[in-house]
Amino acid sequence: MQNRLLELIVGFTRSRGTAILIGFAVATLLGAGLLTRLEISTSQKALIPTDHPVQAEFLAFVEEFGAVDNLIVVLEGEPETIRSSADFFAAALRAETAWVKQVFYRVDLDFFAERALLFVPTAELRRGEEVLVNQASLIERVAEVRNLAAILAAMDRGFGEPAVEFHPDAVTGILRGVEEMMREWRRWLEDPTYHAEDLVSRLFATGHPNAALVKADGYLISRDGRMLFLLVQPISSSDEAAFLRPFHAAMRAAVERVFADYPSLRGQVHVGFTGLPAHVLTEIETVFDDVTSGASVAVILVVLILFVGFRTPRKVAIAVIPLVAGMVISLGVVTLVLGRLNLISAAFMAVMFGMSIDFGIYLVRRTEEEMGGGASLAEAVRVAVTRTGRGVLTGGLTTACAFFGIGLSDFTGFAELGITAGIGTLVCLTAVFLLVPVLLLRFGAEPKLPALTVARDLARAPSVVQLRVALVLVVALLAIWAVHRGRGIAFDYNALHLLPRDTESTTYQLRMEAESDYAVSAAMVLADSLEEIRSITTRLRTLPEVLRVESLADLVPADQAEKLAIIRRCRAPLSKVEIAYQPGDATVTDYQAGLARLSQRFADAEEAAFNAGRVELVERLGKVQDEIGSLELALGNAPAALALQRTAGFERSIFTTARSVVELAHRWLEARPVTEEQLPSELRARMRSSQGHYLAYVFPKGSVWDVDFLDRFVAQLKEVTPRITGFPVTHQVYSRLVVDGFIQAMLYSLLAVILLLAFDFRRADAVILALLPLVIAVALLQLVIAYGGKSYNFANIAAFPVLLGYGVAYGVNIVNRWRERPTETAWVSALTIGKGVVLSAATTLAGIGSITVARHNGVSTFGGFLLAGVILCLISAVFILPAVIDLLYLSADDAQEKKP
């Protein structure tokens, strides 16, 4: 059937050459026209089937709450400078209403500070009340403490005669406070110009989960205060470049406007973008830069190689024109069928040019060979199409089938790649079979001496015969070793590793995670009522993989009626608290003695904590002692008069602070209930939808790009509630779909190939032989990957289905060529098509090689794996497969070969 089809093609190209040329010209123009409508979809979300429950839930969530993944604009510089400029940047970003829904960068602390007592857990309030009501002596003692020396003495007494039993958590807090106090005193001594600023906030914030927030006056900052984060919520949750590019451009322009309005900020404030939108755009741009430059390099290299191989522009044109036409038409067909290219299929188009050129090369080379043997141009073209064409056709159809097999995968990304590549292969194959003969017949070819004689002599050489036995043995052993070694290759689920390490978004994400209490992305938990979200928030906070939870539960305190009653009862005893400052007359020696006594007390407590196995307390007590040690040193080093003068300054600041605290406490006693409606609107909007659903942001402890971590994180959240969504959840599903899709793609593709080969060869042994180079190559590729120190990732596993599609063609070609000349050994078959193979291999490798230097680790390793795989396929097809065939079918009876 194949022969009849090929004969038909020959006849058709002879009789209808002009019509074919016109037809392809029109089709190419139509394809080019359709190309303008082809969408390049860069959306990762678009790769997940929309009917997947997790995806559907996420889309519904976005519909209700809007985009949840913020662009994070990082301001970096001196703490004071970035804080004072944050309002300018926020205003400029907010002004971009076409792109920005809201900008969140600061919490209004005054609102919460006035109502602080309502945010204290009821049990702690009760304990506080107990202390105030039952420990009147403690309050009296406070009034007696009138200077620094008295504070030290009171602390010492506190150890000897403890009046209050503190909760273990409170002990840690008190120790942090003591440490901070000693540090502050030391600062006064070491820096003669130092003056305390807002010690109240620092003391209150010490050790608190939101310490950074309080210290930064409500701004979202890094721990060292040198980075400030503005969370920009886009109007759309789209992860398409078509949205992200102009959105980022608008954000950059807004930043530039601030610099233009306040030129002094330039050089003092560095602005960087991170967060999911920044990552996705970085990835898209990196991939497209890589693919565009790769494709350009590939085309140039392929044409150059063809020039070297064919030596005339005419023959280069004969090989290239059908391919260009085929690619344009196939993209047109893809536009009609799918309407878009996705990230994976777009990347693949770069290598397709270098691979599909093979079809034409084989036909041109065979024509030249036949003419070298004395055949006329017409006869040579006929032989080329009907003989070499048979292998090329089978190989091409097999490749197309393999790709269409991938198209059955559930993972949209792979399915679209399969369909796109299948269409491309079929169309290019058709273009080559119809156009190359026409062009050859019109423009002619030069005769070349057939390589058959040389090849035959070489193949019969005794050394070659011995060599093939050794070769087969070595390869068999290597393949076994490779399969064993391949089992140890890890799958790197961390998508962040695919991006170049030095990109702005990656750098700032890593720094944000390492240097602040914030993470770039959070899971979202939904609830129907405030009470439900409160209960969920409490449970989420106990999970080991959860870093932080934000919800209205923290902003609208629970048990307000009970708390207000406790607060009312505390008014009377607290009104007796009196802070009286009376400068003391202690000497440096007195202070040193007091500190030494305290240090000994802490050392005793540390020993007791160690004996009780309380390591965290041991560490905390150790830090306090270290701080006291440093303070003693600072006291001793400073001249006595200066030490006393500076200590007096510190003493004043301490009592000023204490008075502020008492004043604040009195204000707290007047607290009114907090309602949702009183909260700042931007804060409320982040956590409650207009439809009345409540939201908790759950920040993970680990990286959301690490799927192993995500598995644990999401599983823990699901134990609390099934209503979770957000990037961590969709990314986890996406990651698993990729791997599942890969397995499906490989299975379907392999099945399609086997069916086609079985239909073509109609013998099991021929099918096995044709597949052998691919099997060997895939096995040996494991060895290359393992010893190359590489791991699998989301991008590079796509190389395997592609390799399956292309790699199988080499084996098919060799088996076909061998069956064409049954009296020759398979070595001869391999060697006779050697030059064509070398040429086509060179173009293929140029196509793939162009992307191995990509900056995107996914693209480069995809190219690397494919390159190594194709080289191994070629070597296996040209050297190992013939050796196996000859061993099986020639050695047993050299005179009377069997053939499949």
Add this chain to the structure above:
Amino acid sequence: MTKLTVALVLSTGAFAATTNAAPPIQVVIVYVGGPDAGAEGQKLIDQLVAHLATTTGEPAGQWQGSYFTDPAAAAAHLAKHRDAFVLGGLGFFLSQRRALGLVPLARLATNGDGTERYYILAHKEAHSSLATLKGKTLWGSPLYEDPRFLEVTVFGGKLPLAREFVLKPTNRPLSALRKLEKQQGVDAVLLNSVQYEGLLRMPLYDKLKILYTSEPIPTLGFMMIDTPRTRELRDKILATVSGMCATEQGTPVCRNFGIQGFAPIAAAKLAPLITTYDQGQ
């Protein structure tokens, strides 16, 4: 020590059944080598006794709590006040069993496997085996324990401590470990399980090396002197002690001090240890 203090105080509520006429039942904590209880410890005891008295409805004055770090002083006190329940270790039990007529009641169920081990640690760069430590100083709070208990029960007769080392008992093991790390006059330190588990989580451990680990022995936390009054109260006391970690007030305290509860211990389980100890093998 703190664990024992808390356990003791919580357990005192169960003694509420005694009459005012009888001398108070003693609840004695023997924390060999532990830190002084101090005012804080005494306050804690008083608070919890008062609390338990309230919850059981029995007068707190029926109970008297005492704390000892010196086993000899504890034994002397118990010899005079025989209606006593004791929170103490296996060493104290074995050494005073005959003299005081002690009966084991429960073991401490901690976060570990219910056994106790002892460890000898030295500086990584100074000593690689016990052989090089011969004649050097060995510090640690367990060295306050009965010497026969250490040599026979803990080290199974394989390591005659008094002959091998210059023994330096201390109730400041952390300080000894720090000196060991800095190689300031301490050659080795002997730790119990709680101390050792804590050390593992501290950076201090990085420079140290374990040279010897004893075989596990059962923990013992609660015992009594066998008298008619203690026999009468035994079950009630045990029930109270066993359930204290499940009470609202007891749960945070137990969690804080790493106690999961008290588990009854069969006297037969201790029989081989008693025999070995008594025979001095």
